[in-house]
Amino acid sequence: MKSKIDSQSVAKDILPYNTTSLCPECIKIINATVYEEDGKVMIKKTCEEHGEFVEVYWGDAEMFRKAYKFAHDGPGIENPQIYDAKCPFTCGLCKDHMSQTALLNIVLTNRCDLACWYCFFYAKRAGYVYEPTIDQIREMVRTARSLKPVPANAVQLTGGEPTLREDLVDIIKAIKEEGIDHIQLNTNGIRLALDPELPKKVRLAGCNTVYLSFDGVDEKTNPKNHNEIPKILENCRRAELGIVLVPTVIKGVNDHQLGDIIRFGVDNIDVVRGVNFQPVSLVGSMPRREREKVRITIPDAIKKIEEQTDGEISREDFYPVPSVAPMSHFVEAITGHPQYELTTHWACGMATYVFKENGRMIPITRFIDVEGLFEYLNEKSEVMKSSKIKTIRALKSVIDLRKFVDSSNAPKGFDFAKILFDVLVKHDYSTLGDFHVKALFIGMMHFQDLYNYDIERVKRCEIHYASPDGRIIPFCAFNVIPEIYRDKIQAKYGIPLDEWEKKTGKKLRDDIYRVVKKPRD
Known part of the structure; x- marks a missing residue:
């Protein structure tokens, strides 16, 4: 079922909607x-x-309206695995999935x-x-590569702790042998710190990026791996x-350090490619008063970034994920x-890029x-669809991207109009290498929980999980x-602890490097 929201209604205000x-x-x-x-966006529902x-859905209604301007649904899946769809209970991907x-x-x-x-996910x-x-x-991977009209081309290895x-x-x-170009490793990084050869090995094998847990700039906010961070970076x-x-990001725990986290990234921009903030998703049953103590949404976090960077990064600098669809x-x-289209729900995430120059x-x-x-x-795009002009030489005469770049305010050493032309017209991505080394991506992705759950967001999800039973399931x-x-699939394909320990000759407790205790109030 398509969303009941008409993207043309933004002029008369989207809110409220069902x-x-x-x-x-x-x-x-x-x-x-x-x-x-x-001034906030709320979601209200009643169970008989x-x-x-x-529950608060987005902490700022005006930022919500801005994000909604870029709402855009994708072409969906031409060869879905599930036809008898009842979202979100029959994921696999189904015929109603739009991204x-x-x-x-x-x-x-x-x-x-x-x-x-706080973790109920680990093996014990x-x-x-x-x-x-x-x-x-x-x-x-083969199942994901078989998707049409565009096969999956990026994989994240996650856990538990995949290392x-x-x-x-x-x-x-x-x-890599199955044709995936981009592989990232989602890790706490401890093994990367303890074994200096491991980063080299995974890089040579084909891993592009480490997706590193990093909850703060001191041990209090980041007890998991604060002491290992210098060695991980090295x-x-x-x-x-x-x-x-x-x-x-958890309100009252580490939301006062968002600006410091970005500065840490900028100070290590030679190896840090981005910061992807994830406002906390609240698992399990929790009274509203308790939720209000820790709940933080995308615009709340962005406002804190604005405050904590003294306006060097502002709320106006962020755009929602589907805003980039025109490039596709x-x-x-x-x-x-057909090209990849980032067509997640407009409320799922926002992002920007920042450069460092003269200390700013x-x-x-x-x-x-x-x-x-x-x-x-x-x-x-509409003109080009019916045009016979397809050669690079001819396109140079009709595509003028320089008028959108203010070179006087741009960081020195970049020809941004040329980068845009090379990528969009010539499909030459070599110039992006220097861009990614000099730019810091700042993203915001708020995964849902049962209190703020919106099924329309699930239908547009682009971050999926693979299952051994052949299904592909939205996050x-x-x-x-x-x-x-998650639990049902992994229990079905898992091995009982005693059987695993007998088979491997290991003890699960021997894996534990650190116990992270609940902080005192």
Whole structure:
């Protein structure tokens, strides 16, 4: 079912609108209303059995309206695995799914070398060890590569802690052999710190990026791996393995350090490629008063970044994920071939790029007319579809990208108009290498929980999980309804703890490097 939201209605204000959600207690599909109250966007729903639930959806209504201007649905999946669709209970992907697989998560293990007080995911509490074989992993990748109109081309290896797999290098090589270009390793980095050869090995095998847990700039906010961070950076530098810092943002815990985290990234921009903030998703049953203590949404975090960077990075610098769709449309119009379209729900994430020059951070929006460029690309896309002009020489005479770049305010040493032309028109990505070394990506992705759940977001999810049973499952179905997806799948394909320990000759407790205790109030 397509969204009830008409993207043309933005002029008359999107809010309020109706959607569907889940009851946080019984997980029944129920109607919900998204509306404005006191400058915030709220979601309200009522279960006949468990009563009314009210939750903040986005912390700023005006930023929500800006994000909504870029709402855009993708072409969906031409060869879905599931036809009898009832979102979010029949994921696989189904015929109603509207977005492609931009990133395929593959869980390598549910073992971990940290024992964190809040985690119910690791093997000991689950009662089994889940570790798919390399052959199973190959089949997962092949399924994702078979998707049409655009096959998956990026994989994230996750866990648990994936570096506990002794065959990690072989897994990376196998995935590369299946035609995946981009592989990133989602890790706490401890093994990368303890074994200086490991970053080199995974880089040579084909890993592009380390997706590194990084919750703060001191031990109090980041007890998991604060002491190992310097060594992780040093070893990844030597291996020329880029890092994306991934802070889970919790109000009252580490939200006062968002600016410091970005500065840390900028100060290490030779190895840190980005910071991807993830506002906390609230797992389990929690009273509203308790949720309000820790809940933070995308605009709340962006406002804190603005405050903590003294306006060097502002709320106006951030754009939602689907805003970049015109770039895909333009390339598709020139090539005649389907392209990746980042068409997540507009409320799922926002991002920007920043550069460092003369000790200051310069967001890309300060010297590129982002909205003007996107509008121009959409217009030219329509023209190019029916045009016979396809050669680079001819396109140079009709495509003028320089008018969207203010070179006087741009960082020195970059010809941004040329970079745009090379990428969009010539499909030459070599110039992007220097861009990514000099620019810091700042992203914001808020995964859902049962209190703020919006099924329309699930239908547009682009971050998916692969399963050994052949299904591909959206993130906010896989993790938010674990009894149907994550836990059920991994229990089915897992091995009981005692059997695993007997088979391997290991003890699960020997994996633990650090116990992370609940902080005192």
